[in-house]
Amino acid sequence: MSQTILAFGSESGNAERLANQFAERLQANDPHSAPHSTPLCPLPLNQVDCSKLGADDLLLVITSSFGDGEPPANAEAFLDQLPAACSFRYAVFGLGDVSYPNFCGYSKDLDAALSQKGAHPIAARVDADIYFDGFFDQWFDAISRYLAGDPAQAAALDLQVAAYGDSAPYEAKILRHDRISDSVLNVELDIAGSGIQYAPGDLVYLYPQNDPFLMMALATWFEADVSALAQKDLRALPKTLLKTVARATGDSDLAELLKFKNRAALQDYLYGLDILDLLETRDPGKLITLDDLQEVLPDIAPRAYSIASASPQKLRLCMREISYDHSGRKHLGLSTGYMAARAVGDSVPIAVRPNPEFAFDADRPALMIGTGVGVAPFISYLEQQSQQDESQTNILCFGEKLSHCDFLYGDFLTSCQAMGTLSTLITAYSRDHEQKFYVQDAMRANADALYGAIQSGAVIYVCGNKSHLGGAVNDALLDVFQQAGQNSPEEASAMLRALETAGRIRRDLF
Numbered sequence: 001m002s003q004t005i006l007a008f009g010s011e012s013g014n015a016e017r018l019a020n021q022f023a024e025r026l027q028a029n030d031p032h033s034a035p036h037s038t039p040l041c042p043l044p045l046n047q048v049d050c051s052k053l054g055a056d057d058l059l060l061v062i063t064s065s066f067g068d069g070e071p072p073a074n075a076e077a078f079l080d081q082l083p084a085a086c087s088f089r090y091a092v093f094g095l096g097d098v099s100y101p102n103f104c105g106y107s108k109d110l111d112a113a114l115s116q117k118g119a120h121p122i123a124a125r126v127d128a129d130i131y132f133d134g135f136f137d138q139w140f141d142a143i144s145r146y147l148a149g150d151p152a153q154a155a156a157l158d159l160q161v162a163a164y165g166d167s168a169p170y171e172a173k174i175l176r177h178d179r180i181s182d183s184v185l186n187v188e189l190d191i192a193g194s195g196i197q198y199a200p201g202d203l204v205y206l207y208p209q210n211d212p213f214l215m216m217a218l219a220t221w222f223e224a225d226v227s228a229l230a231q232k233d234l235r236a237l238p239k240t241l242l243k244t245v246a247r248a249t250g251d252s253d254l255a256e257l258l259k260f261k262n263r264a265a266l267q268d269y270l271y272g273l274d275i276l277d278l279l280e281t282r283d284p285g286k287l288i289t290l291d292d293l294q295e296v297l298p299d300i301a302p303r304a305y306s307i308a309s310a311s312p313q314k315l316r317l318c319m320r321e322i323s324y325d326h327s328g329r330k331h332l333g334l335s336t337g338y339m340a341a342r343a344v345g346d347s348v349p350i351a352v353r354p355n356p357e358f359a360f361d362a363d364r365p366a367l368m369i370g371t372g373v374g375v376a377p378f379i380s381y382l383e384q385q386s387q388q389d390e391s392q393t394n395i396l397c398f399g400e401k402l403s404h405c406d407f408l409y410g411d412f413l414t415s416c417q418a419m420g421t422l423s424t425l426i427t428a429y430s431r432d433h434e435q436k437f438y439v440q441d442a443m444r445a446n447a448d449a450l451y452g453a454i455q456s457g458a459v460i461y462v463c464g465n466k467s468h469l470g471g472a473v474n475d476a477l478l479d480v481f482q483q484a485g486q487n488s489p490e491e492a493s494a495m496l497r498a499l500e501t502a503g504r505i506r507r508d509l510f
Ligand SMILES: Cc1cc2nc3c(=O)[nH]c(=O)nc-3n(C[C@H](O)[C@H](O)[C@H](O)COP(=O)(O)O)c2cc1C
Pocket: 009, 010, 011, 012, 013, 014, 015, 016, 063, 064, 065, 066, 067, 068, 069, 070, 072, 095, 096, 097, 098, 100, 101, 102, 103, 104, 105, 130
């Protein structure tokens, strides 16, 4: 009699949980699945003896990859005990994470070894990323139909996330590239077919390149090809570089500035400075060489932005452009300058990463507090909510400078209000009136509404500039608790602590 074996390789429990779910769903005769007479009892891969499996048998494997694409401990022994020749049928569901260089390394090795030894795949291997639930539902559906005698769906299965990541970013085409205020750039990227999945709060990483004008100016300075600096961050000037310059040029002022006691003055000095400014002002004798720079300048690090969309086809981000004059020359922010210089139709390398600290809780009301481009994750969340039949009670407190030109995504937010996805929109424009009015002032002015939302279980999400919002929002919350809840200062502090402990205040500050 033929047998079906369901095995898992799991380090932190995901694959084991899915294997148990698979067995339970099959047994419960899920509406999509076929009845299955003998319950499947999932077991670790190490306990599977393939020498006992014949041509009629089926091995179903759900396994993650660990280390550098290696098997989890409870699957370690499996490949070593594989017989030289196999005749059984199999299907592999691989769990992984595209941010690891060896994405789904073990499940890929396992699939290759099984087929090389003569085992027959009934479905193409699944390479699933951290958002694996959708793939799992489809895999379960196809395999359960196969078990019920209908192999077509399994044969047609094609569930493989492309292995983009830090080592191989995904090249996304720009679909839209426009300005939504004087200084805010809105960019939409095509991710259809990429396998990229994300949730509100997640981050997109950009891999910017240096400003070509700065590179040209450096080539003129060195009278040489400076392409060796292409991957170097020309704006993040490390102390080791400044020490090298001070030593080579005998610049005692710079040496003095590098002393620990002068760290605040050093920070001021470095603000807005790039490598060319430093060379022009501190090294007129051109003692610092290209090799020196190559050695001490850090590589360009990918830059993270909050995703401002919820579509599986398109990914939106917004960024405030940085552009200023320093020493008579125009300076651009590295990634905003890079993105501003691109156009519709260009491709840009990206990677998407989860941001668990700032994940949205769809089962609770949301009290969202954001300033400027800090509105981005809230746009994503509201877009997701507007795709659902019912939405939570959601409040957004949004702060910017001027109401007539800085109401970012204003049309969308107004339509969310009309649809009911956004229950309350509170805005604070700091420069509309003589008297400055910030988002924390708007929180105090709407204390009753905010207190009511928090009392009804809302999670508080704060996104925006660290120095503006870090302490100010906490102070405003304390005032809200006292003002609207009639709490003493001590009680208000205890409430804030309790919310923090319960994970009901989530911050993404930059
Ligand atoms: C320390 C560590 C190493 C990992 N190495 C890899 C890897 O090399 N390739 C990969 O695709 N995923 C890797 N992952 C991601 C896991 O495969 C992924 O989180 C999976 O869902 C875990 O499933 P499990 O809980 O069943 O073990 C790694 C995760 C951790 C925490």
